[in-house]
Amino acid sequence: MVERAHQDPRKVTARPLSLPGEMARSRAWARTVSLLALVASDLLALVAALGIAVGVRISLLPVLSHGFERPTYPLAHYAALWWIPVVYLTALAYTGLYTRRDPYWEEVRRCLMAATIAVVLMFAALSVAKTGADVSRPVVVLAWGILLVVLPLLRGAAKEALFAAGPWRKPALLVGHGRRAAALLEALRRNRTLGYDVVEAISDPLDAPDRAVAAGARDVILAIPELGRAEFLRLVERLREVAENVVIVPDLAEAPVLGVEVIGLLEDRALLLRVPNNLLKPWNLVVKRIFDLAVASALGLALAPFVAVATLAIVCGSRGPAFHVEPRVGRRGIPFACFKLRTMFRDADxxxxxxxxxxxxxxxxxERYRKLRTYDPRVTRIGRILRRYSLDEIPQLLNVMRGEMSLVGPRPYLSPETALIEHDGLTDVRPGMTGLWQVSGKNALDLRERSRxxxxxxxxWSLWLDVIVLVKTVPVIFGVR
Incomplete structure (x- = not known):
């Protein structure tokens, strides 16, 4: 960044924020198109969920109930259900899905919350109005389950289309330099649900007011923690005259950022950031443990036949046992026996x-990765197939049920590896079958990056973060990045 200490952001000749009539109408039109498109996609999700649920019910009832005849409903029957989309759209609006611009996974969370609120309100309305004969409660429950999947998918597709077409784009100016600003720019371009279209990126904050006006930026994003306090406040004050929003990116390094609560003290004009430590709260540990047991038990039952077949293939393919037991570092640094399907020859070392x-x-x-990413001479032919899809780690579900591991958590490190990494806090929780490093680069990350x-x-940590990692693990297993 070029230093120009003699200049002052207050003296930069930027025009105040005022939109010509044509530009104002264009932005109003973009907002209207975006709103209508999102409402249409949400209604399509509701119709699809209800349609599939009704179809499943009609298909199953002849099997479950002898003599069942497919019902036919007059148009008046469907007209009487006008309140269902009204309740549904109201729930979506209440959770901010028509007014907020959130990252993708936060939007997914709000979609799940809105769908659940809508179903609860529907059941309440059915109970109060006593119209159970008109609406099947099993259909509503099944539609809710389908909606949890369909609603975020259609919303994401709608926003991608709106961004590509233009209405969802929000012009932004990025002020920053170095690797940190480049990483932020890439993140903003990748996350289109936010809608930021970075029209220009500059390194000199003194040029920001003029460049924001020239580029037509509605938001200015500041990633300049090195700027002095007085200069920074003057810059923000000036930018507020030429932009709709000023977005400040603080340099918190490795500090927690998810779940941070912002507290403003009006009388003292102070800003507090409350950073929770979720894993110190006993109730959160109980919830995480219950979640692990429920999901691990279901997966264990579903995958048991595959493990039986894989066991037979391993024994027939090479000499040695079907299972491999290896000591790993667990919670509080206590070693435990980590189970895997054997993928190596007996003389692997x-x-x-x-x-x-x-x-x-x-x-x-x-030496760098503590593994060979291309060819590993220790691995058997069957082992290569199992490792390619991480199927050799299925027996670790037993470790989860025994309380030695979690579904999601830090990597279960070998004892010699702990000397090569900064492992502060890593042993506060149980190691996981999957984790952030697996869904962020897998073998391409070195040991220190994985520990970071x-x-x-x-x-x-949050339970929602665990859900996100589990969902993102599925495509990674099948080689989809």
């Missing part, structure tokens, strides 16, 4: 030593 001695590039790769992501997870 000998094969690895010989291969690394003959291949210096592979030896350097091993694990610390971020511990500092920012």
């Amino acid at each position: 000998r094969r690895l030593g010989a291969y690394l001695a003959a291949h210096p590039a592979a030896s350097a790769e091993w 992501l694990d610390r971020w997870y511990v500092n920012n």
Whole structure:
């Protein structure tokens, strides 16, 4: 960044925020188009969920109830259900889905909340009005389950289309420099549900007011923590005259950022950031444990036949047992026996030593990543298939049910690896079958980067974060990034 200490942001010749009539009408039109498109996609999700639910009920009832005849309803029957979309859209509006611009996963959370509120209100209305004969409660429950999937998907598709077409784009100016600003720019471009269209990125904050006006930026994003307090406040004051919003990106490094509560003290003009430590609260640990047990039990039952087939294939494919037990570092640093399907030859260490001695590039790769990402001479043919889709880790569901691991958490490190990483806080929780590093780059990340992501997870834990990681793990298993 070029230093120009003699200049003052208050003296920059930027025009005050005022929109010509044509621009104001254009923005109003974009907002209207976006709102109508989102309402249309939400109604389509409701119709699809109800249609599928009714279809499933009609298909199953002949099997469950002998002599069932497919019902036919007159148009007046459907007209009498006008209140259902009204309640549904009201719930979506109440949760801010028509007024807020949130990151994708926060929008998904609000969609789930809105769908649940809508179903609760529908049941309440059915009970009060006693119209149970007109609306099947099982259909409503099934539609709710379908809506939890369909609503976020259609909303995401609608916003992608709106962004591509233009109405959802919100012109923004990014002020910052270096790797941090470049990473922020990439994140904003990737997350289109926010709608930010970074029309220009500059490094000199003194140019920000003029550049915001010239670029037609509605928001200015400041990622300049090195700017002095007085200069920063003057810049914000000036930018508020030329932009709708000033977005401040604080430099919190590795500090927790999810769930931070902003507290404003009116009398003292002070701003407080309350940073919770969710994993110190006993109730959160109980909830996480119940979640782990419920999901692990269901997955264990569903995958048991596959484990039986894989066990037979391993035993027939190479000499040795079907399962591999390896000591790993667990919660509070206590070692535990980590279960896996065996994917290596019995003389794996000998094969690895010989291969690394003959291949210096592979030896350097091993030193950096503690694994070989392309060819590993220790792995059997069946093992390559199991490892490719992370199927060798299915037995760790037993570790989860025994309380030694969690579904989501830091990587279960080997004892020698703990000397190579900064592991402060990593042993505060149970290690996980999957985690942030698995869904953020898997084998492409070195050991220190993995431990950094694990610390971020511990500092920012929430049950919703666990759900996000589990959902993102599925495409990663099948090689979809």
